[in-house]
Amino acid sequence: MSNDFITTIDSDDESPNYGESSAPRGKTTAKNDDLDPDFEFDFAGGRETGLDLWGGDEVKGLKNGAEPINVDDIIARRRGKPLESYNDRKRKRKAVQEEEEDDEEQEEEDDEANDDNDEDEDEDMEDGSLASEASGSEEDDEISLDGSDLELVSEDEAEAVSSEEESNEDEEDQEDEDDEDEDAESSDDEDEETAAELARKEAFFSKDPTLTDDPTLPSTFAAMNLSRPLLRALTSLQLTTPTPIQARAIPLALQGRDILGSAVTGSGKTAAFMIPLLERLCYRDRGKGGQACRVLILCPTRELAVQCEAVGKALTEKGGLDVRFALLVGGLSLNAQAHTLRTLPDVLIATPGRLIDHLTNTPSFTLSALDVLVIDEADRMLEAGFTDELEEIIKACPRSRQTMLFSATMTDSVDELVKLSLDKPIRVFVDPKRNTAKGLVQEFVRIRSDDTRSPSLLALCKRTVREKCIIFFRSKALAHQMRIVFGLNGLKAAELHGNLTQEQRLQALNDFKAGSVDYLLATDLASRGLDIKGVETVINYDMPGQLAQYTHRVGRTARAGRNGRSISLVGEADRKMLKAAIKQSEADQIRHRIIPPEAVSLMSDKLNEIKDEIQDVLREEKEEKLMRQADMELKKGQNMVEHHDEIHARPARTWFQSEKDKEKAKSASKEAYVGSFPTANANGKDPKKDGKKDPNAPKRGKYDGLSRKAKRRKMAMEEDQADQQSSKSTALAIRNAKKASRPVKITEALPKTKSAPKKSSGKVGAGKRKSAFDDDKPSKKHEGMRAKPTKVNLDKKGKGGKGKPKGKR
Numbered sequence: 001m002s003n004d005f006i007t008t009i010d011s012d013d014e015s016p017n018y019g020e021s022s023a024p025r026g027k028t029t030a031k032n033d034d035l036d037p038d039f040e041f042d043f044a045g046g047r048e049t050g051l052d053l054w055g056g057d058e059v060k061g062l063k064n065g066a067e068p069i070n071v072d073d074i075i076a077r078r079r080g081k082p083l084e085s086y087n088d089r090k091r092k093r094k095a096v097q098e099e100e101e102d103d104e105e106q107e108e109e110d111d112e113a114n115d116d117n118d119e120d121e122d123e124d125m126e127d128g129s130l131a132s133e134a135s136g137s138e139e140d141d142e143i144s145l146d147g148s149d150l151e152l153v154s155e156d157e158a159e160a161v162s163s164e165e166e167s168n169e170d171e172e173d174q175e176d177e178d179d180e181d182e183d184a185e186s187s188d189d190e191d192e193e194t195a196a197e198l199a200r201k202e203a204f205f206s207k208d209p210t211l212t213d214d215p216t217l218p219s220t221f222a223a224m225n226l227s228r229p230l231l232r233a234l235t236s237l238q239l240t241t242p243t244p245i246q247a248r249a250i251p252l253a254l255q256g257r258d259i260l261g262s263a264v265t266g267s268g269k270t271a272a273f274m275i276p277l278l279e280r281l282c283y284r285d286r287g288k289g290g291q292a293c294r295v296l297i298l299c300p301t302r303e304l305a306v307q308c309e310a311v312g313k314a315l316t317e318k319g320g321l322d323v324r325f326a327l328l329v330g331g332l333s334l335n336a337q338a339h340t341l342r343t344l345p346d347v348l349i350a351t352p353g354r355l356i357d358h359l360t361n362t363p364s365f366t367l368s369a370l371d372v373l374v375i376d377e378a379d380r381m382l383e384a385g386f387t388d389e390l391e392e393i394i395k396a397c398p399r400s401r402q403t404m405l406f407s408a409t410m411t412d413s414v415d416e417l418v419k420l421s422l423d424k425p426i427r428v429f430v431d432p433k434r435n436t437a438k439g440l441v442q443e444f445v446r447i448r449s450d451d452t453r454s455p456s457l458l459a460l461c462k463r464t465v466r467e468k469c470i471i472f473f474r475s476k477a478l479a480h481q482m483r484i485v486f487g488l489n490g491l492k493a494a495e496l497h498g499n500l501t502q503e504q505r506l507q508a509l510n511d512f513k514a515g516s517v518d519y520l521l522a523t524d525l526a527s528r529g530l531d532i533k534g535v536e537t538v539i540n541y542d543m544p545g546q547l548a549q550y551t552h553r554v555g556r557t558a559r560a561g562r563n564g565r566s567i568s569l570v571g572e573a574d575r576k577m578l579k580a581a582i583k584q585s586e587a588d589q590i591r592h593r594i595i596p597p598e599a600v601s602l603m604s605d606k607l608n609e610i611k612d613e614i615q616d617v618l619r620e621e622k623e624e625k626l627m628r629q630a631d632m633e634l635k636k637g638q639n640m641v642e643h644h645d646e647i648h649a650r651p652a653r654t655w656f657q658s659e660k661d662k663e664k665a666k667s668a669s670k671e672a673y674v675g676s677f678p679t680a681n682a683n684g685k686d687p688k689k690d691g692k693k694d695p696n697a698p699k700r701g702k703y704d705g706l707s708r709k710a711k712r713r714k715m716a717m718e719e720d721q722a723d724q725q726s727s728k729s730t731a732l733a734i735r736n737a738k739k740a741s742r743p744v745k746i747t748e749a750l751p752k753t754k755s756a757p758k759k760s761s762g763k764v765g766a767g768k769r770k771s772a773f774d775d776d777k778p779s780k781k782h783e784g785m786r787a788k789p790t791k792v793n794l795d796k797k798g799k800g801g802k803g804k805p806k807g808k809r
């Protein structure tokens with residue numbers, strides 16, 4: 001780090017509008033990449049951003065009439081408060097939404113009436129509204145970041161956070177010295193490339209003409225020679241100035257070049273690929289037989305796919321373009337999607353699993369006419385578990401397609417995918433030295449014992465971070481438990497993770513976005529790509545297993561030129577990640593926060609008081625779930641009897657992997673992505689050994705301290721065990737399902753459900769991957785997957801430097 005000082009924040013009482021204090025809110029735009037922080041894609045039908053789409057019709061269709069189990073209801077019931085029915089809640093939400101819309105209309109009218117006001121007056125009004133917003137914090141003392149409340153300590157002192165750690169570390173590291181290089185979690189070496197590697201990459205990638213031939217990048221969209229409808233769309237969305245990644249990637253994409261694009265989170269990468277592909281679709285063949293699925297955008301999560309579709313649709317609708325989209329994600333009706341696919345939509349936006357399901361099971365659906373493939377969050381797609389699916393999809397695409405890969409983080413793992421799928425690609429890396437947004441302040445809180453983690457989080461949320469906050473957890477169970485803790489402490493929170501139905505996931509996002517809850521308790525499901533306006537704080541309850549995850553998590557705030565902050569609770573086991581996070585940031589972005597110990601111990605007492613109640617709520621919820629499950633099984637059985645012939649006449653769905661392969665890939669992905677750190681539960685204990693664990697025991701990963709050889713041996717043994725156990729667990733799962741289908745007496749003590757033995761196939765990708773550039777020849781496995789382009793895409797435009805299509809403009 002270049003600076004010698006790190007700020008220490010030793011008070012946690014402050015205004016919730018943190019990070020905005022140094023400059024008036026909304027005035028930071030020009031400084032940060034010239035983005036307009038207040039810009040939003042304006043969606044027809046009153047949608048404010050893509051996320052609003054998530055309350056849409058398709059999602060309603062998922063409900064099956066069953067109201068989701070809500071822990072807030074259980075808490076209200078226990079406390080003797082009146083219960084709100086699901087429909088009441090929905091009605092309420094709608095009323096609030098309508099009220100907001102009315103207010104907005106009123107504001108617009110007022111604005112129009114005040115058209116004569118000069119700029120200064122507008123600024124005053126903005127500040128005024130901010131002041132009233134901030135007054136929500138009532139008697140809070142605002143702490144000024146450059147004020148006397150702050151103590152400046154030298155970096156050495158501040159890094160006392162990890163001083164003792166480092167002395168121990170030296171000893172430990174001695175043993176593992178060789179392993180260090182290979183450790184995927186040790187990101188120290190992650191971005192250091194040797195001169196030879198760099199030279200090989202240099203030779204592989206084509207030169208970026210925007211850097212060499214023409215150093216002057218287009219400063220407006222109008223200067224990009226886009227077609228009129230698209231310019232109209234951009235203008236009506238008040239998008240005039242391209243972001244740096246857009247200025248560089250769009251002209252290249254319009255030439256049909258393959259692109260590997262990277263820029264910090266929140267810098268407009270979605271529009272960087274969406275604009276050129278819509279432009280190219282304007283010139284597609286519309287003649288007889290011309291209708292085809294021409295563009296495929298792959299996203300790692302359903303939410304991201306929905307958001308991406310919303311951006312595409314906004315541009316299409318505003319420009320009056322004749323482009324049809326299909327959303328192919330899990331959790332939505334397969335039949336409805338298959339039906340849409342038969343109409344040959346122009347753009348498919350999909351998650352890999354559901355796309356493969358359709359490729360395998362939807363008759364006549366192919367990707368043979370595909371012209372453009374976009375892989376968003378490319379490095380995430382490379383995580384184990386997705387890799388096989390990705391290969392399968394790429395195999396199904398024509399070789400002559402254009403391919404674009406985008407992500408804010410590009411690790412060397414992307415090399416393989418680049419070599420596999422890109423042809424003479426151009427690396428478009430904007431500000432590659434910068435990994436986090438300029439407006440992001442990163443705070444770190446030292447957690448000495450895991451017992452204080454949950455109380456520290458509660459203290460933070462009770463005293464400092466009161467709204468617009470996403471909190472990331474390493475596990476779904478923990479996020480859920482914390483939701484109960486928040487509910488019992490009167491904090492309004494929603495949860496977002498893979499244990500929820502699609503409807504619940506979308507509802508949680510909508511509630512958070514609408515401000516009806518102040519906290520979104522999420523797993524890494526929400527860490528990638530989600531663009532929620534106004535998120536002020538991101539809290540890491542625990543540090544993630546990989547640096548890229550950290551970068552994406554904290555990237556949910558400080559987007560599009562805004563300011564924001566992240567607060568990470570850093571325990572013993574997180575020290576490597578802390579060092580890596582600090583190393584990739586500017587010193588002036590880093591703060592050391594101290595939560596007053598009295599506040600932590602107060603919250604600790606509170607947590608102890610409600611410990612039993614948390615368990616009671618969890619038990620009640622489990623009982624309710626079991627009853628519903630039994631009900632469902634019963635209905636399923638009845639359906640099987642009633643519609644036996646029809647059901648058996650349907651062709652069985654198939655998959656490109658066996659169940660075993662699928663399961664293996666899934667657990668490998670989990671292991672690699674989540675990491676092998678132990679995680680404390682809401683009571684500060686290890687969930688697997690709750691109550692029995694020595695609280696003073698240092699937190700260690702299961703492979704920590706092992707030599708490379710011992711680590712591999714352990715992983716191999718675990719794999720063997722997992723294989724043996726998998727048949728046992730299947731039998732157990734069948735038995736449990738049968739048991740669950742029997743009606744359960746409410747008064748009867750609940751049967752203890754044994755969780756299926758955890759499978760571990762070892763840490764995939766733990767070793768340093770051999771760079772794809774080390775090997776000059778493509779691997780046999782992928783031979784032929786990517787050949788030289790043989791045809792010019794989209795009406796002979798694009799590749800081969802043919803430039804713009806004829807008849808354009």
Ligand SMILES: Nc1ncnc2c1ncn2[C@@H]1O[C@H](COP(=O)(O)OP(=O)(O)OP(=O)(O)O)[C@@H](O)[C@H]1O
Pocket residue numbers: 035036037039040041239240241242243246263264265266267268269270271407408528529530531555559560
């Ligand atoms: N040219 C532009 N001018 C102003 N704002 C823009 C422009 N392009 C995009 N934005 C806004 O920037 C925000 C972030 O965009 P987007 O979600 O595409 O970022 P991203 O780079 O993909 O982020 P992540 O890496 O987290 O996925 C969006 O709210 C979008 O409306």
